[in-house]
Amino acid sequence: MASDDRVVVEFDQHSTEYRETYPAKAHELREQCPVVWSSRHDGFWVVTGHDVLSAISKRTDLLSNDHDPDGERNGYQGISIPERGSTRGGFIEMDPPEQSEYRRILNPFLSPAAVKVWDPFVADFTRACIDDVIETGRLDFVDDFANIVPAVLTMAMLGLPLADWEIYCEPAHMQVYTAPDSPNWDRMIDSTMRMVGRLAEYVQIRKTEPRPGMISALLNAKVMDEFLPDDGIIGTVTLLIGGGFDTTTSLLAGALDWLDARPDERPKLVDDSRYLDLATEEFLRHFTPAQGGGRTVTQDCEVEGFEFSAGDRMFLSYAMCNHDPNSFPNPDEIVLDRFPNPHAAFGLGVHRCIGSNLARLDFKYMLREALRRMPDYRIDHSGKEQYESIGTINGFKHLPATFTPGRREGPPLRELMADWQARLDAEPTPENLRAAEGAL
């Protein structure tokens, strides 16, 4: 397609209209063209067709994730459209081979084999969150449940104090749900900067006080005989908090909200693990918590018959592609045992969500326990509140519910957190390569 033939639309993934019409809006755009040009946010391509997405996501030679706010390399604007923040957002705003080195360091913490060691942790914290509300017959699925377990687990895996999850929780959520035209934008930037500042302090602390976990692994790692730069590590830790805190939370809230009207589906999800496996992929496909990613076209090119120019911005809408009827029949219907389901909810290509294995483990355990222990829950729709913008993460601020009260099964969250902190603190301290080499 010549560029002057482009199908021009007015599409803003952060708009109230998109939130209110998701996923139907996807079809309106795709039926015009699987790649449309939106005139919003200074202009960007929107990929809405699953086949085009599959082809183009592999092309790291044509698309860049790089974010270069200081104009040191190319001036590219990273993965947020419009550009967000004045710093690079960790390895997701890098290209291979630099990006691959960060993932090589972190993959051993996040592979299917590695995440299994956290089973008891997830079980304990899920149990305690439910116990803290089980006698009352009332909870907020976001505030009292879905926010807590993934966040505390992220703290543990990074090697940060578990109780600090609360400090990062609100900034991490605000960061993803605040729309660029929101009156709260400046407040969000302030709170993000404070969060990054605190994380930066902890990265410094871990140079002299290493702890088992991803921060010390990043500090200890060498690439081409050099330690990684502080700003790359701080950006990556901030990225892991964003990815660890908000996505599983949103998936759980979406699934629990959908199951509100479908009590008959609940017992099978508790009893049949194969069914829960398939349902998890279907919830991922339908809600697509991380809605998509921005890219910059690095050279004039043609992909699947579409022509792009160097410097063009492009939004890969995983969410809209996951609702492409050519790949997913009856795409707007949730069919819990849908198969095959080759969805793109974790992204496609080299930037596949690095936490995908952890997300699945966490989600399945938490959903099953919520349904087992609160089998008759009903959402209180008057208190339900979606994110202002679902353009970054499709999630909820609040999702209150009521249920028939039950009995505690163990000690409260506060006690459990102190116990687990002591257990983690007793683990052997990793070797401190930086100190050994005098690189502090």
Next chain:
Amino acid sequence: MARAIVNPELCQGHTLCNFAAPDVFHLRDEDGHAYVAVDGDLSPEQLEQARQAELGCPERAITVEE
């Protein structure tokens, strides 16, 4: 002869093949990328599961040959 192939250039570690065909596709400890764990011919049951994995792979990284 029936066999499955994972293209390591395309596999990104989505792990869905291992859900569909746990005997055929194993996942590397270090990054969860898949490899074929069956030497030689796939059994009829393995072949069926491998075909499901082929259809379900988000990266289209799997080929099944007969």
